[in-house]
Amino acid sequence: MKLLKRLLILVLLVIGVVIYLNYPKLTIISGYASKNMASGVFVAQRSAASLAQNDNNVPLIELADAEVDTEHQWASASVYGLMNRKAIFREGLGTVLVNDDYDESMTIPIPFRNQPMDTIPYPYGQANPKDSIFDDVDMGQLDKAVAMAFGNPEIQKTRTxxxxxxxxxxxxxxxxxxxxxxxxxxxxxxxxxxxxxxxxxxxxxxxxxxxPAPITEWEKDDRKNITLNHLLRMQSGLEWDEDYSKISDVTRMLFLESDMTQSQRTKKSIAKPTEIWNYSSGTTNLLSGILRQQFRSHxxxxxxxxxxxxxxxxxxxxxxxxxxxxxxxxxxxxxxxxxxxxxxxxxxxxxxxxxxxxxxxxxxxxxxxxxxxxxxxxxxxxxxxxxxxxxxxxxxxxxxxxxxxxxxxxxxxxxxxxxxxxxxxxxxxxxxxxxxxxxxxxxx
CATH class of the missing domain: 3.40.710.10 (DD-peptidase/beta-lactamase superfamily)
Incomplete structure (x- = not known):
């Protein structure tokens, strides 16, 4: 009995240490888990069990417990009951992590889709692919390559x-x-x-x-020299931290921000355009916002x-x-x-x-x-x-x-x-x- 109590105390201590060391990250952990679960269920039409066992079964994310409401199309997750986060599904727009800024009454248009069927074989059309035989293709060698890609499922984890x-x-x-x-x-x-x-x-x-990037607040400083080309090449010289292991620019943007086009927009220059190359997810979402500016309506x-x-x-x-x-x-x-x-x-x-x-x-x-x-x-x-x-x-x-x-x-x-x-x-x-x-x- 004493041994069991000691083991229980030890387990609780370990859990306490894990929570203490990772507490600032808990909102990211639960946010990732709920977003991934919601999209996996409502966009990919996969089972919650499969997602929990595979996609969310990775270091730190595995600490989160997720639940799914199929009737109302949302998923939520928390870490030992802490930092509960919720992701909801919106038809045509996928799923989104909600926060205090989210207004359920807000109506956002959904994309119009035009998807006619045709008789053209895949990949150029919707019909079945042709049975194609090429004399110059070594199919045995190709089979070897495919077998290699799936050869060690525990390590390689190839799916398709x-x-x-x-x-x-x-x-x-x-x-x-x-x-x-x-x-x-x-x-x-x-x-x-x-x-x-x-x-x-x-x-x-x-x-x-x-x-030049059409951003008004950049016109009065050195950022006015940043072009679309610089942004597409990740060489704008703007400050950005693309670190997923901590609370950083990229994790704040993806798991906390309501408008992700603003995260890079507000950053200062740390170099002139082309002087450095700095991979930035914030830059891409800034480009998404600039793309939106090219149209008269949402x-x-x-x-x-x-x-x-x-x-x-x-x-x-x-x-x-x-x-x-x-x-x-x-x-x-x-x-x-x-x-x-x-x-x-x-x-x-x-x-x-x-x-x-x-x-x-x-x-x-x-x-x-x-x-x-x-x-x-x-x-x-x-x-x-x-x-x-x-x-x-x-x-x-x-x-x-x-x-x-x-x-x-x-x-x-x-x-x-x-x-x-x-x-x-x-x-x-x-x-x-x-x-x-x-x-x-x-x-x-």
């Missing part, structure tokens, strides 16, 4: 994989609980989606990348990405989630099926041309793949690059959308390949270089 070659589906594979229709959270792959809106507006002649802003390219290329599963103020969270929150993420990659492989329509100019691809100064050849304009040979056994013309926990859309123009991989682990647990090197060996 899809490979397109010359606009044809070669391979796709899904773990239990995921299908070709399951929406996957892209995390920072969303940055590339948001940037594409700028490429389209440039192609339409409505803006240019060297324009409705036009919400409709634009879908009408301009998302629905146009058949990414019908995609949802861009919005903050409380109704701004797209371009830094982090978009969902799409693996097949639809591959469509996005194919649009870029085809240099903006989709079924004969030029959605953005071919030169936009050259722009986003030009290495940014001080990024060591790893970053272009809201896309990641292999220009410095980060993946030594993969062609240097590879560029990609990358997201937290190993969400990837790889585009390899010299090999006519688009490769999508999603999961819960990234480099080095999921060895990108080894996997892709096996894929490229299968094609000429």
């Amino acid at each position: 994989l899809l490979i397109l070659y010359k606009g044809h589906l070669l391979k796709e594979k899904y773990v239990d609980g995921f299908t070709k229709d399951t929406p996957i959270l892209g995390w920072s792959m969303t940055k590339s989606v948001l940037a594409t809106c700028y490429g389209i507006l440039e192609h339409q002649g409505k803006l240019e990348m060297d324009w 409705q036009q802003y919400l409709d634009f990405p879908y009408a301009a390219f998302i629905d146009k290329i058949g990414m019908y599963s995609m949802i861009l989630e919005a903050d409380i103020a109704g701004n797209f969270v371009g830094s982090s929150y978009s969902w799409a099926s693996t097949r639809d993420w591959a469509r996005f990659g194919q649009l870029y492989l085809d240099r903006g041309n989709w079924n004969g329509e030029q959605i953005f100019s071919p030169e936009w691809v050259d722009y986003i793949t030009e290495p940014t100064l001080h990024s060591d050849g790893t970053y272009g304009a809201h896309f990641w690059l292999n220009a410095n040979g980060k993946y030594p056994d993969v062609p240097k013309d590879l560029y990609s959308c990358n997201g937290y926990q190993g969400q990837y859309v790889f585009v390899i123009p010299s090999k006519n390949l688009v490769v999508v991989r999603t999961g819960l682990a990234e480099d080095p647990d999921f060895d990108v270089n080894s996997f892709l090197s096996e894929v490229v060996k299968s094609v000429p």
Whole structure:
């Protein structure tokens, strides 16, 4: 009996120490858990049990207990009853963490979606993909690459994989609980989606990348020299802390702010534009706010990405989630099926041309793949690059959308390949270089 009491006291002490050391983070922990749970259930249509066992079963987040109200479409979470946070689902806008600023009576428009069906085979249409046989593809080698991606599920944690070659589906594979229709959270792959809106507006002649950022409060100081190009390349020189392990600029923005477009906007300059490269999710959400300024109404802003390219290329599963103020969270929150993420990659492989329509100019691809100064050849304009040979056994013309926990859309123009991989682990647990090197060996 005494031993049990001592063990109980010890357990309570351990819990107390954990709470004490992490108390400032509890609102982030419960916020992450409730937001991830709500989106997983109401956007991805997955079970709460699966999300708790897998997606939220990571260090610190595992401390939170989440519950789901399917009738009212919300999820909440707390850590040992502390710092309860709630995330609600809004049709067409995904889920959002609520705070004291949230007004249930506030009405936000929802995007209009135009999703006609057609008889064009995937990926260019909604019909089933063709059974394609290429004499120059080594299918045995490709099978080896696929097997490698799923070879160690406890470490690699790959969930879905899809490979397109010359606009044809070669391979796709899904773990239990995921299908070709399951929406996957892209995390920072969303940055590339948001940037594409700028490429389209440039192609339409409505803006240019060297324009100064249209922010009134910057006009009286050195920030007036920051251009759209600087923002897209993460070289604005603005202060920003992208640290997810503590209360930082990025965690405050994602888990506490009502209007995420303001977080970077209010930061001071710590360097002149182009002097430093500093990866910033706040910059992307600032760009989302600037994008909103290009339209006369909130409705036009919400409709634009879908009408301009998302629905146009058949990414019908995609949802861009919005903050409380109704701004797209371009830094982090978009969902799409693996097949639809591959469509996005194919649009870029085809240099903006989709079924004969030029959605953005071919030169936009050259722009986003030009290495940014001080990024060591790893970053272009809201896309990641292999220009410095980060993946030594993969062609240097590879560029990609990358997201937290190993969400990837790889585009390899010299090999006519688009490769999508999603999961819960990234480099080095999921060895990108080894996997892709096996894929490229299968094609000429």
